[in-house]
Amino acid sequence: MELTNERNVTVDEARQVQAFLLREARLLDDERWDDWLLTVSEAIHYWMPGIENRRREDKSGPYTLEHMAYFDDSLRDLKRRVARFKQPSAWAENPPTRNVHLISNIEVFAGEEPGDYLAYSCFMNVRSRGLNESAQLVGRREDVLRQEADGLKLLKRKILIPNAMLLCKNINTFL
Numbered sequence: 001m002e003l004t005n006e007r008n009v010t011v012d013e014a015r016q017v018q019a020f021l022l023r024e025a026r027l028l029d030d031e032r033w034d035d036w037l038l039t040v041s042e043a044i045h046y047w048m049p050g051i052e053n054r055r056r057e058d059k060s061g062p063y064t065l066e067h068m069a070y071f072d073d074s075l076r077d078l079k080r081r082v083a084r085f086k087q088p089s090a091w092a093e094n095p096p097t098r099n100v101h102l103i104s105n106i107e108v109f110a111g112e113e114p115g116d117y118l119a120y121s122c123f124m125n126v127r128s129r130g131l132n133e134s135a136q137l138v139g140r141r142e143d144v145l146r147q148e149a150d151g152l153k154l155l156k157r158k159i160l161i162p163n164a165m166l167l168c169k170n171i172n173t174f175l
Helices: 011-029 033-037 075-086
Strands: 040-049 069-073 098-110 116-129 133-148 151-160
Touching (some): 011 033, 011 098, 011 116, 011 151, 040 075
Parallel strands (some): 040 151
Antiparallel strands (some): 040 069, 116 133, 133 151
16 A cells, blocks of 8 residues: 555665665764765755644644754754864763664655655664763654765755653754
8 A cells, every 4th residue: 555645666776775874873873974974965954843742733733844943954054063073172072972873664765856765764862971971862754865976865854853852961963
């Protein structure tokens, strides 16, 4: 059964997108941010909206483009965040945070444009710092990946967390 607006892809295309997402997680865990930036399209929109608790009758939904966002980044913003991680003055990252990104429930469909793919996934990001400081972020992602001249690139990422309030001190990571 095919769901509305979800067009199937070949097994090879699905594997290519899955491999991309898993490699991306490894690059982030290994703090290979410059290599990760090479997997991002110049036209990237990296967005993590704030979630609002609303009653079911409120048809505006739990988030909107106009409301608060934890991330609403272009490539320029992502490069700035990477540059900040590398600075000796980034005291929140010295000693560095150890990250583990777990990616699961990956579904891949054809995108709206030729060469685009729509990927749904779930993630868990476990971060540990120092002796006893740790945090977990879990959620879902909706990605658009585009086949560009130099390979598959992340064009859009929407990160949806179930929490209306973050319980961790910061989100100095990429999801």
